[in-house]
Amino acid sequence: MDPADLIKAMGEIDDDLIEGSERPRGRALLRILPIAAAFVLVFAAAAALMLFLGKKGEGPEHSANAPEATEAAEIPTSDPAQSDTDLYLNVVSTLPPGATEVPGWENEPVPSEKDYVRLASARELAGKADIIVRARIVDSICAYVPVDLVKDAKGRFMPVKTGESTLHTIYGIQVLEVYKGGETAESVKRVMVPGGIVEGVVQSIGYPDYAQYCRGGECVLFLNLPEESQGWIWSDMAVPMGFNEDRCDIEYDGGVSVIKCRFPEITFDWLESLSEGAV
Amino acid sequence: MDDRRIIELYFNRDEQAIKESKDKYGPYCFAVAKNILGSAEDAEECVSTALLKAWNSIPPNRPGSLKLYLAKLTRRASLDRADLNNALKRGGGELPLVLDELRETASDGRDPLSELEAKELASAVNAFLRTLPELDRNLFIRRCFFAEAVPDIAERYGISRGAADARLSRTRKKLRAYLEKEGLIDGSR
Incomplete structure (x- = not known):
């Protein structure tokens, strides 16, 4: 066989497959737009809050760091009264600068430089963030999306909710690096995650074909998709995220499929446990 | 004109079918051919070839999607013209x-x-x-x-x-x- 045979064979593919590829230009952009807008709003809100806090004068060290700190978005919890003790989780990039591969993700696209959100320096983090999680989302459209993780009211680390209109379905989060914050610049510690820890938080946001519920470390994912579509979701999404057959059961029931997986929630304790292996 | 009506024109052996097809899907087919061949002149010829093949094959064929039927004919005509074995050169x-x-x-x-x-x-x-x-x-x-x-x-x-x-x-x-x-x-x- 040679490439010409393959090109000819492509001419015989079914009409529905060709038709499926006829997405009008710009439609993808429209789908992503609400998310982009939500991210902009979140960052703007964070920046405004930081400016506000800076004006209140929280100490000379903080003021001195303010201009640089605005580049590292902080996500406050919903209850300002708890903000002193809550974790502020920072962004988040896709791969460590200079890295080209992450175990298990060798074939994934490597983001360009502009995709990075610079990780805050130790000085910027001092006294502000307790933990920084560098992660990426695996979602239904893109292989990766920069993500902010915040601690929710139950102490779980969850992606920032980007609004009800969001069409993305988040399949999981790959945690690549964890930084532990401290009171001083010197005490900020980089916690290496051996081999690129892969853990999953599966969350569905406003997508009608998907529904997912998590409770007590067990998540149930309902996918309103034909059975034949489940294969790629399993191989391309679930398996790379560390889900495996020991951990998940898949049931098909007519048009609705259920993937039921058990995995640890990303909790503060879990992140803390990662530091045990830190050099 | 609705695809179904165009296909009926083919079945009635009305040459207006070719004109309607060209008006509706000519630019689309041209783009298909142009991507493959690079040459606008060659692409035009391939679109004409495809329309002729459509005329000769409908009936007996009754395409589910006229657009894709014409696209496939255009692609085939373009590949024939490109001479796959020598396309790289x-x-x-x-x-x-x-x-x-x-x-x-x-x-x-x-x-x-x-x-x-x-x-x-x-x-x-x-x-x-x-x-x-x-x-x-x-x-x-x-x-x-x-x-x-x-x-x-x-x-x-x-x-x-x-x-x-x-x-x-x-x-x-x-x-x-x-x-x-x-x-x-x-x-x-």
């Missing part, structure tokens, strides 16, 4: 690039396929495409069926060029593995 259009990309996927040093093997291959490619994630499948179809340029494909799906390249590369590798498994490619070469 001749250059022009995206076809040489697509062929080059597929070299590692398809080459196994064996003789060209028989008609029966070609049918098996087409069937295997169809089945393979159905196993792919939607985005990967669409990217591959835009590249290997329509011979669209990668930046255009990336723009269509709102992803970066690098992401499109990486996904296409991964799909080609998957296809190679699939064809080896199906015994259509000699994996030992």
Whole structure:
């Protein structure tokens, strides 16, 4: 066989497959737009809050760091009264600068430089963030999306909710690096995650074909998709995220499929446990 | 004019069918041919050839989608014109690039396929495409069926060029593995 045979064979593919590829230009952009807008709003809100806090004068060290700190978005919890003790989780990039591969993700696209959100320096983090999680989302459209993780009211680390209109379905989060914050610049510690820890938080946001519920470390994912579509979701999404057959059961029931997986929630304790292996 | 009415014109042997087809899908077919051939002049001729083949094949054929029927005829006419075996040397259009990309996927040093093997291959490619994630499948179809340029494909799906390249590369590798498994490619070469 040679490439010409393959090109000819492509001419015989079914009409529905060709038709499926006829997405009008710009439609993808429209789908992503609400998310982009939500991210902009979140960052703007964070920046405004930081400016506000800076004006209140929280100490000379903080003021001195303010201009640089605005580049590292902080996500406050919903209850300002708890903000002193809550974790502020920072962004988040896709791969460590200079890295080209992450175990298990060798074939994934490597983001360009502009995709990075610079990780805050130790000085910027001092006294502000307790933990920084560098992660990426695996979602239904893109292989990766920069993500902010915040601690929710139950102490779980969850992606920032980007609004009800969001069409993305988040399949999981790959945690690549964890930084532990401290009171001083010197005490900020980089916690290496051996081999690129892969853990999953599966969350569905406003997508009608998907529904997912998590409770007590067990998540149930309902996918309103034909059975034949489940294969790629399993191989391309679930398996790379560390889900495996020991951990998940898949049931098909007519048009609705259920993937039921058990995995640890990303909790503060879990992140803390990662530091045990830190050099 | 509605596709169904155009097809009826073909069935009634009314030559207006060709004009209506050309008015409605001429630019689309032209784009298909132009991607493959690179030359506007050649592309025009291929569209005309495709319309003539449509006239000669409807009836008995009654296409479910006139647009895709014409696209396939145009693609076939364009590939015939491109002379696949020499396309790499001749250059022009995206076809040489697509062929080059597929070299590692398809080459196994064996003789060209028989008609029966070609049918098996087409069937295997169809089945393979159905196993792919939607985005990967669409990217591959835009590249290997329509011979669209990668930046255009990336723009269509709102992803970066690098992401499109990486996904296409991964799909080609998957296809190679699939064809080896199906015994259509000699994996030992």
